[in-house]
Amino acid sequence: MKARIKWSKTGILKFIGHLDVQRYFHKAMLRAGLPVSFSKGLSPHQIMSFAAPLGIGMTSQGEYVDVSFDWSYTSREMMDRLNAVMKEGISILEFKQIEEKEKNCMSVTAAADYLVTFRGGHYFEEAFTKRCEPFFFQEEIPILKKTKRSEKIVDISPMILAIHSQDDGIFMKLVTGSAQNLKPHTVMEAFCNYLGYDYDPLGFQYHRLETYLEKEGRLLPLGSVGWDITEEIKPSDTGKGEAAKYE
C-alpha cells in the first residue's frame, strides 16, 4: 500500500540538507516500528520518494514523501506513531493512502508556493513589497545563468506563476519539479537587479508553503490525490509485493 505523507520542516532543522533528511526519515520509520516495504534485490532499501528537495536554510510547511508499506494502521495512528519519534523541527501533517498506480511525488511535482521574508538589517523591505506588481508584469525577467561551460541569459518570467506582497513578505508561486525548476532565490536575485540593488543572498528567508501537482490544467496540492485511512489495512489487503513493482 502506498502512502503520501505531508510534513513540515521548521526551526533549527532548516540547516539539514536533503540527503540528511532522507536518512532521517529512513531511521524514523524504523524507530516508529512501521511496516515500511523494502525493495527486492541484493541491497534492499526502503521504498520512499521525496518531492522537490528543500535547500539548506529553507523552512517549509508543505513537504511530501511517498512511502510504501506492507500494511497500515489508520492515518491518525500512523501520524501519531511517526510524530512520537520526531525531533522538534520535523512534524507529520498528513498521512494519506494513494492509488498504487499513482506516479511518485517527485515526478509529478509541478509548482510550489513560497513566502519570502526579510532577514533584518539587509534591505529596506517596502522597496520590495510595494514593487511586486511592476516587477511581475515585466515582459521579460532576464537572469544570467551560469553553468560550468557557458553563461546565458534566461527569461524566468514564464516560470513565475504569481507574485504579490503578503504578511510583511512576498508570496510567490513558481514552477517546480524535475523538468523545470525555478528557485525563489533566483527570483529575488532578479528582483534585486530590477530594483538596482546588489543581491545579498543572506538578506532573505525562504519558506515553502505548499507543493503542487498538475491535474487537468489545475494546480492541486500533492496530497489531494490521497484519502484518509479510517480502518487498518491488513497485510493481505495490500497485494503485498505490488509496491515494489511500481518503484
Added chain:
Amino acid sequence: MKDLALREETLLTIEKPVRYIGGEVNSVEYEPDFLKKLRREDTIRFAMCFPDVYEIGMSHLGMKIIYDMMNRREDILCERVFSPWMDLDQEMRRDRIPLFALESQDPVFLFDFLAITIQYEMCYTNILQILDLSQIGIYARDRREDAPIVIGGGPCTYNPEPLADFFDIFYIGEGETVYYDLMDLYKEHKKSGGSRADFLHKAAATIPGIYVPSLYETTYHEDGTIDTFEPIYPDVPRTILKQVQVDLSHTFYQDKPLVPFLKVTQDRCVLEIQRGCTRGCRFCQAGMIYRPNRERDLDYLEKLADTMLDATGNDEISLSSLSSSDFRKLPELCNYLIDNYRSKNINIGLPSLRIDAFSLDVMSKVQDVRKSSLTFAPEAGTQRMRDVINKGLTREVILQGAREAFMGGWNKVKLYFMMGLPTEREEDMKGIAHLCEDVAMTYYKLDKEYRKGKVSVGASCSFFVPKPFTPFQWAQMCDPEEYQRRAHLVNDEFKAQHNHRSLSFKWHDAKTTVLEGILARGDRRLCKVIYDAYHKGCLYDAWTEYFHYDRWLESLEENHLDYHFYTSRERSLDEVFPWDFIDIGVTKNFLKREWNRAMEEKTTPNCHEKCSGCGAARFGGGVCYESKNQVV
C-alpha cells in the same frame, strides 16, 4: 526553543552548519529535562569534548558512554563539544565568539568541567584550539578560579606528559569507575567554597586514577632523560593506578545512542563485545593498556542490541573489539543477530575477524560476497618478523584463509602491514610483496569454476610508532627519508611480482609518523613545542591537507630540542620513562621480558593458552581468572 550560539548569517555561509546546532535524536531534550536540571542550584555542568570535527567525534563510543553515564544523574548536565572546522574557526577568532556546547549552545567557559578525550597524538593542536576558543587559558596555570576544570582522558593519557601544562587533571583509565566520586568531591568542595587548587589537591590525594600534573616536579639528567619525578606534597601518590571496570555486564552503556543528522563516520549502532585483548602483539598499545581482557555476557549484549536498534532506527549494527574472533560467545551472538535482524534488513558489521571457515560462513550470511572485501592483518611479511612482533599468524593460515575465501566467492582482499618494526631487514620488507603475491597465486591456482575475473589484493602499510607501555617502548624509529626509502623498496618489489597487475600497495605519510612518534614518547618539554606549533598555525594535523611538518620542526628547533632524542635514540633498559609513574597493572618487568623475547625471535602464548604473569591479574577479574593454567 533554545537560541543558537551562531548567527544565521554565519551558519548559512559555513560548511555543514548542522555540525553546530545539536538537537539530534536521543540527545538531552532541551525542554523540560534540560531546563529542569539547569535550574537546580547544585547542578554540575560537564562539557564532554572530542577534539576533532563533529563527524569523527560523534563516531566515538567512549564519549557516548560517558555522556550517557553523566546525564543519568539528576545533578549533572553533560553536553558535547567538538572542534569547529577551519571555516568556522576563522570566524570565531575574528569575532571573538566563545566556543560553545551543542545542547545549550552556552559558552564552555560557563561550565564546571571540560573533559577532553584524547584518542590520537595528531589531535594535540586541536586541544589547544578548544582551550583557546573557549577563552579559558591554554595553560592550566593561567586559568581563573571560576574557569572549568579541564580533564583529559583516553589512550593518549597513558603518556600525558607532552600535554601536562594544559590540563588540570588527567583521568587515567576507564571512565566508568571514579567519575561519580570526582563529581561528588567537587560538589562538596563547591559547598564549602574551597579554592581551585584545594580541589585539585584533594582529588589527587583521595581519588585513585586522578593525576594532577601541576602537583609533580620533574628533573632531568644532562642527557635529557628523566632523573626524578616526584609529587610536591606528601599526601599525593607517587604512582597513579589505572582504572578498570572489571565487570562489563553490569555497567553503563549508551542504550539509546544519539542519532546524528549528518552522516558520521560510524553511522550505525556499535556493540562493544569485550575490552582488552588476549593476544599480546608487542607493538600494540591497546593490547597492553586495556588488560585484562574482559568479555561482556551474551544476554547483556543481546538486550543491548535490541534496545539500541529500537531507539535509533539505525539499519546497521557493528561489533566492536580488538579481536572479535577471540570472543568466546561469538557464534551465539552472530546467530542471534542474524536470526533476529537479517529479515528486517538490518546490516551486521563484523570487523576484526580472523579469516577462517567459521568467519567466512558468518560473513557470507551478512554481506554481499561479490561486493565486499576481506581483511587480513599479518602486520609483517616474514615469519621471523611476525615472531618478533608476536603476531601468531602463519603464512599457511593466511593462504588457507584466502583459499577458502576465494572458493566462497570473494575476490577482493586487503592486507595490513607495518614497516620499520624493530630488527626489520630487507628480506622482511620484500616479504610483504611476496606474501601478497602468494595470496594472488592462491587464487589463480584454483579451478576455473571458482574464479570470477581478476583477483584484487590490496596491501596497505603504515610505519611503526613505538608506544608507551608496550614491549616495543624501547624501540628506535627511523627518519622520514628512511621510511620513504623502505616504502619504495617494497613498492619496487611489488612491481617485480608476476601478478603485479592484481596487486596494489599503499603507504602512510612518513612525516606524520615521525611526529606521532615524537609526541607518543614525549616528555613535559614538548608542551612548549606544541604551544608554539599551534601559534604557527598548526591545527587538524591528522588531516594531511592541513599538516605542516616544517612548522613542527621549527618549533622543536626554537626550543632547542633534537627530535631524534624522542624517535631514534637508543633507550637503555633501566631508563626512567616519562610515563613510568602510571601503573597499568602490566609490569615494566613483563614488558622488558617481552622486549628481550622479541629480540630472541621467541613468541609468547596468548592469555587463553597460558598466562604469562603480566601483572594485570591484580585487577581481580577478566581472562586472568578464567584460564586454567593461572600463574600469579
